[in-house]
Amino acid sequence: MAASGKTMTVTPKGDREVVITREFDAPRDLVFEAHTSCEHMSNWWGPRKYEVADCEVDFRPGGAWRIVHRAEGEEHVFRGEYQDIVRPERITWTFEWMGLPGHISVDTIAFEEHDGKTTVTTTSVFDTVEDRDDMLQSGMESGLAETWERLDEYLEVLRKRKAS
Amino acid sequence: MASATDQLDRTFAALADPTRRAILSRLARGEAPVAELAEPFAMSQPAVSKHLKVLERAGLIARGRDRQRRPARLEAGPLKEVADWADGYRRFWEESYDRLDEYLDQLQGKRARKRGKERSDGSKR
Numbered sequence: 001m002a003a004s005g006k007t008m009t010v011t012p013k014g015d016r017e018v019v020i021t022r023e024f025d026a027p028r029d030l031v032f033e034a035h036t037s038c039e040h041m042s043n044w045w046g047p048r049k050y051e052v053a054d055c056e057v058d059f060r061p062g063g064a065w066r067i068v069h070r071a072e073g074e075e076h077v078f079r080g081e082y083q084d085i086v087r088p089e090r091i092t093w094t095f096e097w098m099g100l101p102g103h104i105s106v107d108t109i110a111f112e113e114h115d116g117k118t119t120v121t122t123t124s125v126f127d128t129v130e131d132r133d134d135m136l137q138s139g140m141e142s143g144l145a146e147t148w149e150r151l152d153e154y155l156e157v158l159r160k161r162k163a164s
Numbered sequence: 165m166a167s168a169t170d171q172l173d174r175t176f177a178a179l180a181d182p183t184r185r186a187i188l189s190r191l192a193r194g195e196a197p198v199a200e201l202a203e204p205f206a207m208s209q210p211a212v213s214k215h216l217k218v219l220e221r222a223g224l225i226a227r228g229r230d231r232q233r234r235p236a237r238l239e240a241g242p243l244k245e246v247a248d249w250a251d252g253y254r255r256f257w258e259e260s261y262d263r264l265d266e267y268l269d270q271l272q273g274k275r276a277r278k279r280g281k282e283r284s285d286g287s288k289r
Contacts, residue, residue: 006265008258022261026268034264034271043270044263047256120261 015129020122028113031120032088035109038067045069050076061085065093080104095124103131178222183207184215188238191225195237 008022024031034040038055045052050069057065059082066079080094089111096104105124112119126132178184187201202212216236219225228235 006261008254008261010254010257020257022257024261024265024268026272030268030271030275031264034268040267043267044260047259048263122257 012132013123016126016132018124018126018132020124022120024118024120025116026118027116028111028118029088031118032091032111035091041067046076050074058082059085084108103127105131174222175224178218178224181215181218184219187212187215187219187236188224191236191238195228195235197233197235199233201236 006023008020011019011021013019034044036057036059038052038057041057042052042055045055045067046069050071052067053070053075054068055066057063057067059065061082061084063082064079065082066077068075068077070076077098079096079098082091082093083106084090084092091109093107093109094104095107096102103126105126107122107124110121110123112121124132179188183205186204190196190201190204198209198212198216201216202209205212216225216227219236220227223239223241225236226239228237
């Protein structure tokens with residue numbers, strides 16, 4: 001966050017979806033390309049403290065992907081399959097974090113360019129509302145989006161109160 | 165872990181109601197008795213008391229001992245859990261995307277240099 005000052009939004013949608021939006025200061029072709037191979041993805045996948053220990057990306061519809069990242073003995077495996085690829089507009093893949101095996105989401109990553117900048121919108125559709133909520137580590141109820149916005153305000157007030 | 169999830173369920177259920185959110189907003193400014201909390205709403209004190217019970221069960225507020233006034237005050241613990249909830253998922257993508265920013269800068273630098281080189285190569289021919 002602090003590095004770029006860019007805002008990412010995470011919005012629950014309906015019962016089973018989560019939408020993440022983020023803008024990048026680069027043309028669409030390039031942002032898309034950065035999503036298409038291990039060579040690229042190893043440079044940015046996951047929180048900074050992890051390094052990508054293993055990566056396999058077969059970038060074609062029906063092809064599999066698998067990324068292992070590791071830090072201080074802690075290891076996470078992510079995997080899935082490409083379902084649809086429309087270069088340079090859209091990638092649809094399945095996404096499974098092996099920390100919660102069998103709970104698979106179908107993610108569509110859409111790339112839109114405007115004035116040389118690219119907005120990436122990822123819509124994740126989970127099998128069940130429980131899966132969506134587990135992924136968000138919550139017992140989130142539908143209609144939370146609004147609650148969430150308001151909650152931010154409360155938390156800000158609480159932080160200030162604690163600080164004073 | 166189940167109990168942590170149950171707690172979060174209760175917290176979210178309690179927060180799903182606009183009146184209860186408004187009550188929490190008010191309590192964020194300091195404790196208040198039921199009568200005062202009922203004032204801004206076109207609602208009887210018993211109706212407000214019902215909302216307070218839901219908030220109390222969710223652990224979002226505590227009630228004072230004074231039998232007459234039973235002032236309510238905010239309890240920060242469950243709200244912090246809700247904040248932690250968003251953290252895991254959000255942090256993964258937020259940090260990945262910050263890194264992607266830097267990586268795209270690198271790639272664009274390379275591209276610009278390559279283009280520059282191609283141009284100068286071209287002019288030599």
